[in-house]
Amino acid sequence: MKNFKMSVYKVPLMLAVSLAGCVAQPSPDNNVPSDRGAVAATASSKLQEEAVKQQEPVIQRQAMIRKDAGSPENPVTDKGATGVELVSSTDLVADQATEQTTVQTSEQAIDQTINIDPVSDEQTRLTRRSDFTDGEPRTFTLTGSFSQGGLLFGQTRPGASVRLDGKQVKVDEAGRFVVGFGRDSDLTALLLVTQADGSVERHTIEIADKKFKEERINGLDQSKVSGYTKEQLEKIGIDRELKQKARSRTQDGADFVDGFQWPLIGRISGEFGSRRILNGEPKRPHSGVDIARPTGTPIRAPAGGIITLAKSGMYFEGGLVLLDHGHWLESAFLHMSRIDVEPGQRVEKGEIIGAVGATGRVTGPHLHWSMRWTGRLLDPQLVVGEMPSRLDE
Numbered sequence: 456m457k458n459f460k461m462s463v464y465k466v467p468l469m470l471a472v473s474l475a476g477c478v479a480q481p482s483p484d485n486n487v488p489s490d491r492g493a494v495a496a497t498a499s500s501k502l503q504e505e506a507v508k509q510q511e512p513v514i515q516r517q518a519m520i521r522k523d524a525g526s527p528e529n530p531v532t533d534k535g536a537t538g539v540e541l542v543s544s545t546d547l548v549a550d551q552a553t554e555q556t557t558v559q560t561s562e563q564a565i566d567q568t569i570n571i572d573p574v575s576d577e578q579t580r581l582t583r584r585s586d587f588t589d590g591e592p593r594t595f596t597l598t599g600s601f602s603q604g605g606l607l608f609g610q611t612r613p614g615a616s617v618r619l620d621g622k623q624v625k626v627d628e629a630g631r632f633v634v635g636f637g638r639d640s641d642l643t644a645l646l647l648v649t650q651a652d653g654s655v656e657r658h659t660i661e662i663a664d665k666k667f668k669e670e671r672i673n674g675l676d677q678s679k680v681s682g683y684t685k686e687q688l689e690k691i692g693i694d695r696e697l698k699q700k701a702r703s704r705t706q707d708g709a710d711f712v713d714g715f716q717w718p719l720i721g722r723i724s725g726e727f728g729s730r731r732i733l734n735g736e737p738k739r740p741h742s743g744v745d746i747a748r749p750t751g752t753p754i755r756a757p758a759g760g761i762i763t764l765a766k767s768g769m770y771f772e773g774g775l776v777l778l779d780h781g782h783w784l785e786s787a788f789l790h791m792s793r794i795d796v797e798p799g800q801r802v803e804k805g806e807i808i809g810a811v812g813a814t815g816r817v818t819g820p821h822l823h824w825s826m827r828w829t830g831r832l833l834d835p836q837l838v839v840g841e842m843p844s845r846l847d848e
Contacts, residue, residue, distance in 0.1 A: 592658045595630075595648050602663040603642075604727055604834035606635045606784075606826070608711065614651035620644050622829075625782040631709050633782050635828035636662050638728045638740055667728035667740065672818065675733055690770045701764035701777050701798070702830075708781040710759035713804060715839045718757050718788065718824055719811070721748040723842065725823070727834035743787070743825025744835045750792050750820040752811040756802045757786055757824070757839060765794050772823075773814025778802065782828075786835075789823035790814050 595611035609624075609632040611617065617624040619634050626632045636644065644660045683691065725745030731738045756778060763785075764777040774791030792812025802808060813820040826833040 592646075592648075592656060594650060594654075594656045595658075597634075597646075597660070600834075600837040601661065602834075602837060603636055603640050603665040604638050604832070605662070605837045606633060606828065606833050607660075608633055611648055612650055616649045618647045618649075625705070627707065627709050627782070629709075631712060633711055633784055633828060634660075635784075635831050635833045637831040637833075638665075638667065640831070665728070667730065668726060669730045669732065670725065670741070671732045673734055674818065675816070687770065694769045694771070697764060697766060697769075698775075698777070702785065705783045705785075706761050706779050706781045708760075710780045710804075711782070711784055713758060715757045715835075716755070716804065717746075717839055717842060718754050718786075719746055719748055719752055719822060720842065720845060721746040721752070721822075723747075723836075724821055727825075727832075727836060742832050743789075743823050745821045745823050747819070747821040748811045750810070750812050752822075753807045754788055754791065754809050754811060754822055756804055756806045756808050757835075759801070759803045760786070762796045762798055762800045762802060762808075765796050765798055767791075767794060767814070769815060771816050773817070774809065774812055775815075776808055778808070784828050785826065787823075787825045787827070789825070790817050790821065792820075 594615070595609055595617075597607045597609050599605060599607040601607065609617065611626065611630040611632070613628060613630045615626060615630055617626050617632050617634075624632050624634060634644075634646070640662060642662045642664055644662060646658045646660055648656045648658070650656075723744060724747040725741055725743075727741060727744050729741045731741055758780050760778045760780040762776065763779050764775060767774045769775045772787075772789040774789075774794050776788045776791065776794060776796060778786045778788070780786065788809065790812050791809045792814060793810040794808070795810075796802060796808045811820055811822050824835050826835050826838060
């Protein structure tokens, strides 16, 4: 994993010179200079000296990470017109009104100098401590495929919340979650885990760059390759609405924790991510894995879940079944000749859901199995592993 370094100050040269000679007090949490404490020492030293003479200091200094101020959902970053960006700062908390007046006066002078909006009491109250991790994470684990098209299974403490690249990730009561990466995902992703006590851990996930094949398929009905009639476009639109509705919700269960198996055994005739050139026209990368088997071969659920769509006659997919494994993780089964399940039905791992066919846009009988997480297409082969010689009954 890459090492992280937090930049405490980005101060223009002139402002840096004006601060020369100031003695900054170390922050108790991060052992770095206190931004507000250092500037306040110069901006209102006389006020502070007078306050010290009058009574014993009761001011406590507490380190704060501004980029995580408030909450993960509402980060706060102070960036003034001078170009100052405070990534780490301290709040001054006084127990008596006299100390509060002194501190407020000092901070107002600071804010006027570098154009920083004062942090509200509510933001201060919600301040989170944030840690960058090097190497293995401390408050959670990740297992799976760290690759483009890969899926990771996470485990953290109960009550924690998780965000991937700023987007909320569903976590169950036991602290289990999944995250996935599309075919063309970036090669790094930032995972932020906030525990119930407010502590925050940031972790950069390094994602392997995967190479994908290119396939050429000729002899298809040209109407299903390029150019559609008005009636065909209407049918495609109706089918799209059915799929969107089925994918508009997900179950709270975590059926993915029991692992995955192949839905059937056969020759792999198409791989995830391969770019297909249909009748000479480049198309979108292949969204799943194709398994060639005769029409009527049983298809089994690779993992448990809830059926969200079971529909024959789809324009592209033919016989289509969508299976929700929980937490926005889905399996789709295309070109089926027979469908043995219905929407809302729960199925268990290994249960027969239908049969292989040659319906929709195909050149021969096979099962197209695709997986997605929050709309990101995943590689089923990375999830399930090598094709076995037989399936467990």
